[in-house]
Structures are given as structure tokens and as C-alpha cells.
Amino acid sequence: MPTAPKLVAALWFALMAWFAAEVSKAHFPDGTQFGWYTYMTGAIGFLVGWIFVGKRAGDTMAAAYAYGFTAIIILVFWALFYFSFEEMIHRSLDTRYRGPMDALVGMVDLFKDYAILVLRFDVVVTLLIGGFFGGWLTEQAARRWS
Template sequence: MISSNKLVAAICLAISGGLVAEFVKPQMPEGSNPGQMTMISAGIGLVVGWRVMGRRAGRSGAVELGLVGVVSMVFWGLLMFGLIEMLRLAMRRRLDEPVEALERAITVSMEYGLYLLHPTVLVTLAVSAVVSGHFTNFAARRWG
């Protein structure tokens, strides 16, 4: 069901996901192809904002709500990019066994996680958590 807090949370995390992806791109190695990283990250933020933050709005503090949303977005984003890379390598027949494919997905997810440790990215995640939490809780109080 559509509610204002779900909509606000989805928009906030979609913007946050897109911004974080744009700040991660310069941290990636030279010659790597980020592809549709910004759109995928924004899409993950949209879904996580709707499903995770939107449901919890009004029942917890703004900072807590924002942190839960951003951590969930980062987790699902890292998992998604690991799986995308695994599928890309599997389609090129570079992986021999399913276990090797899962190991590669986890390795890529961890590598992408290291890109998030840059100060610009960390500050963006922290600020977006606070702002998203406050906007979502405001929408839940005002229109929910």
C-alpha cells in the first residue's frame, strides 16, 4: 500500500544510492567498467527505502531509522554487484564450479566494500542516513 513515509524513504535512499555510486566510481581501478552502477544503486535504494525504512517510519528514532536503511542498502548493493560480476564471469565461461562462482561473488562484494571506506563515501553515507531518517519520520508524523 502506498504511504507517504514509504515514498519519501524510497526517494531519499534512491538519491543516496546514486550519489554513493558516483563517489565510488573514481575509487575503482583504472580501466574498470562500472556500467550501470548508478542506476542499479539507485534502484536498490528505492526498493530498500520502500520495504525497510518505509515500514519502520514513526516507530524508531530518525538516526536509527536512517542507519538501518543505509546499512541495508549497502548490504544489498554489495551482494547485487557481487552476483552481477559472478554472472558476467560465468557467461564468459571463466568459472568452472558453482563453489568457485560463489567464492568470486563474495570476493567481488568485499572488494567493492573496500571502495566504500573512502572518506567522501563514508561522509555521504552518514549524512544520507541522518537526512533520510529525518525526512521519513517527518513524513510519517505529518501525513502518515
């Protein structure tokens, strides 16, 4: 059911994920083709805000900061999972893997490599501040419109 806190959380985490994706682009090698990287990260942020954060609104401020922080962990996990899965699919279509287990192992390696590229100081600070503020903002929306 749509509620104001879900909408506020979805919009904030989509915006924050989009911004964090833009900040993280500086850490990728030169010549990297990003395609839909920023938009997909924003879409994942929207879903995390709507499904996870908005549902938990209406508790204490300490809980708001906690679910804002947890949302960042969920957002980073699903974004890394999605992009490593997508790259694994592209590589498997180019027949770089000998079988499904080799492809899954390759996906885990891609996940690790992307995590090393993305989880830099400026990106982590952006995510932390955005997560805590998103939890606070969602809680304020729940108190005002619920």
C-alpha cells in the same frame, strides 16, 4: 500500501544512493566501465527506502535515526551483493570457474574487493549523513501526513 512516508523514504534513499554511487566512482581503477552502476544503486536505494524505512516511520526520532543508519547498512550490503553476483555471472559465462562452489567463492572475493573500493571515507560520510537525514525526513513526513 502506498503511504507518504514510504514515498519520501524511497525517493530520498534513491537520490542518496545515486549520489553515493557517483562519489564512489572516483575510487575505481581508470577505465572502469560502469554501465548501469549508478542507476541500479539508486534502484536498490529506492527499494530499501520503500520496503524498510517507510514501513518503520511513525516512531520516535531516536528510532528514526536508527532505522536511517540501518537502512544504509542494508543498502550497502545489497548493492555489493548485486554487483558481485552480476560480475560472478559474467565470469561464469566466460567459463572462469570450475564449478558452482568455485563461482560462489569467487563471488565472496568480489564482494570483499568491491567493499574495499567503495567504503572509503568520503563515501562513508555521504552515506552516514544521508542515512541519518533520511531517517529524520521520513519521520517528519510520517508526523505530517499520517
